[in-house]
Amino acid sequence: MLGFVRTDNDALVTCLGDPQRAVPAYRELLRRGAGARDAIRAGLSHADAAVREGCCRLLDHMVDVESMGQLIAMADDPDASVRIAAFHALACDRCKGDVCAPGADRVLEPGLRHLASDPDPRARAMAAELVGKFVHDDARAAEALRASHERDPSPAVRKKAGWFVPGGPIHERTRRAGPGGVRIGV
Numbered sequence: 001m002l003g004f005v006r007t008d009n010d011a012l013v014t015c016l017g018d019p020q021r022a023v024p025a026y027r028e029l030l031r032r033g034a035g036a037r038d039a040i041r042a043g044l045s046h047a048d049a050a051v052r053e054g055c056c057r058l059l060d061h062m063v064d065v066e067s068m069g070q071l072i073a074m075a076d077d078p079d080a081s082v083r084i085a086a087f088h089a090l091a092c093d094r095c096k097g098d099v100c101a102p103g104a105d106r107v108l109e110p111g112l113r114h115l116a117s118d119p120d121p122r123a124r125a126m127a128a129e130l131v132g133k134f135v136h137d138d139a140r141a142a143e144a145l146r147a148s149h150e151r152d153p154s155p156a157v158r159k160k161a162g163w164f165v166p167g168g169p170i171h172e173r174t175r176r177a178g179p180g181g182v183r184i185g186v
Contacts, residue, residue, distance in 0.1 A: 009038070014051065017054075022050065026058065036062075037064065044070050052082045053084075053085045056082060072106055072107055075111075075114060087123065111134075115128055115148055128160045136176060
């Protein structure tokens with residue numbers, strides 16, 4: 001079938017760490033959907049960071065209530081690529097089916113912490129997207145994004161944070177309509 005010796009879910013998860021097999025393994029696990037979810041959850045604790053990253057990316061498309069806590073915990077993974085994949089999975093609503101994204105009570109604190117102090121600028125930029133989801137409802141999010149926009153050492157992080165601060169293009173686009181259809185901000 002995919003040129004693999006073993007094609008069970010656990011073997012395919014392990015193949016996520018092999019650059020030659022990662023793409024076909026990812027596609028096959030994604031195709032298997034919920035039937036592969038247990039193996040993907042187990043892969044979040046794999047020794048190979050590439051496997052953990054691939055599992056976060058898969059859960060971006062297949063997350064369920066039981067997986068959400070594990071995915072949130074991946075925001076503190078020692079590997080920056082895993083943190084980035086976890087932040088994307090937590091921030092992105094486009095990739096989800098009918099699963100509701102976690103609320104601020106579960107993900108805002110890790111987002112704020114990493115936006116302020118993650119050593120990797122790519123992880124800080126992705127944390128800005130997660131924090132940006134809550135900018136309309138939580139003053140801490142708006143303040144953290146403002147601080148990052150003004151003071152982050154990375155121009156890319158400053159730029160991305162600027163998209164979400166009040167007045168920024170994404171902030172303006174995502175403002176909610178108030179009573180009578182009037183658009184309102186924070």
